[in-house]
Amino acid sequence: MWKRIHFRQLRNIPIRWRLTLISLAVLTLLLVVLSVVVSLLAEQSLLGNEVDVLHNEAHLAETGIKGRGFNLSRFSEPPVGPPPANFQTNAAELARHLAGPNTNAAILTPDGSVLIPPSTFPFTASAVTLSPITVQQTLAHNQNGSAYVLARDAHGARQIVVLIPLVSNGYTVGILQVSTPTAPIDNFLITLRLLLALGVLVTILLAAAVTFPLVGVALRPLVEIERTTRRIARGDLSERINPPLTKDEIGQLAVSFNSMVARLEDAFHRQKQFVADASHELRTPLTAMSGSLEMLLIGADQGDAEAVHRLVRGMYGEVKRMRRLVEDLLVLSRLDEGKLSLSEEYTQVGPVVEAVYEQAKYLAQDQELTCKIEPELPLICADKDRLKQVLLNIMENALKFTPEGGHIELRASQTPQNKVEIVIQDSGRGIPPEALPHVFERFYRADPSRARQPRQSGGSGLGLAIAKELTEAQGGTISISSVLNEGTTVTLAFPAADTKSQEQSADKKTTLDVKK
Secondary structure, three states: OHHHHHHHHHHOOOHHHHHHHHHHHHHHHHHHHHHHHHHHHHHHHHHHHHHHHHHHHHHHHHHOOOOOOOEEOOOOOOOEOOOOOOHHHHHHHHHHHHOOOOOEEEEEOOOOOEEEOOOOOOOOOOOOOOOHHHHHHHHHOOOOOOEEEEEEOOOOOEEEEEEEEEEEOOEEEEEEEEEEEOHHHHHHHHHHHHHHHHHHHHHHHHHHHHHHHHHHHHOHHHHHHHHHHHHHHOOOOOOOOOOOOOOOHHHHHHHHHHHHHHHHHHHHHHHHHHHHHHHHHHHHHHHHHHHHHHHHHOOOOOOOHHHHHHHHHHHHHHHHHHHHHHHHHHHHHHHHHOOOOOOOEEEOHHHHHHHHHHHHHHHOOOOEEEEEEOOOOOOEEEOHHHHHHHHHHHHHHHHHOOOOOOEEEEEEEEOOOOEEEEEEEEOOOOOOOOOHHHOOOOOOOOOHHHOOOOOOOOOOOOHHHHHHHHHHHOOOEEEEEEEOOOEEEEEEEEEEOOHHHHHHHHHHHHHHHHHO
């Protein structure tokens, strides 16, 4: 529960503060670790220097004793052996030479017992007593003869104790214990640690003073994005962010955000236009039907059966028009959602084009239709019914805008790029150059005066939009070219299936024919 509360509290902190706190926390951790490492290295270095000093003092005191019968061993620990005859006297003299205000010395037996205790004179340093076990463990961990241990004296002060084996005739006959207080080292370490702590504190404060403004500058585009998002949420889709000069992730985010808003603005505009156009298209037949029904209700026909039949026939035509419009809208909606199912299979283009040609002949009104299909066209992967729907939409447009006596040609051929191309070319009045880039837009209609009959409606403006969407959904492309007063050409291109797929399709068809 506490974790949940802390998480909620952190979640409410602004991101600028969170980034600053995280940066400072990481910096503090690194500085603390560095300070601890520096302190430990300094302590080890100072203690090592003090050990060297005590070793040197012991060697100087040893050289001043004549006939001592032993020498100091720093780098090894020979086996234990019997001491020489004058060992105790010479060892006591060595301990007295080392005793002073800053040092004290004692002689131990090889097993760690006290043989000659430290000096107790007032001018000497306080004595340190080690247990035999401590002595043996210290010597066992001896590194290059620098065996030392930190211990407390009778007054509780810390001292460094160095143990040096005494060797005679190749045998360890005793152990020299030299100790000195570590007060100078401790005082220096206290000062060093205070300086390190103060340095860490000052560094953190300076880092906080510098990091917070820098984080604010770095996050300024995000703040601008947030403000712009609020304005966009209120409906102002024309808002944009001024992208930062940097090319980092935030700069790329600002550019992507502007691109996203531009697409949203275009999508909303198209949606509003779509709704307005759809409403307009539906309002026209509804108005016509409403007028006809009103005339029937008020008895304007005056019992004339022919007038009633004419009004009902007009209403039926408007219902069919509304039905086609709704079906077209449903197809476009499913295409936009990616839910339109296509039964794609390896298809022969020739039969589909012939079927469209035969159906177009019944729709023609004194226009001349021709059809040219190259033999042995390769197969394409397409939905035959949807392909037929696309071609019929284009043919209807060609018939609608081609005057009586005009010519419409439908042909299918293979291109050098291994594609199957279907071309519908008419000799109509063509499309104005300014309207040509928009013919595939939904509900777009050029000047209605281009229609074959001046009073004929130009359609809903969805035929070419559906043709484009269906063609691209089947992996094809569609293009249109037109010259005003000369005609229009619509070209569909589909990739030809590979040879292996065509052979498999041919084998499958042969098998089916044999079974029949």
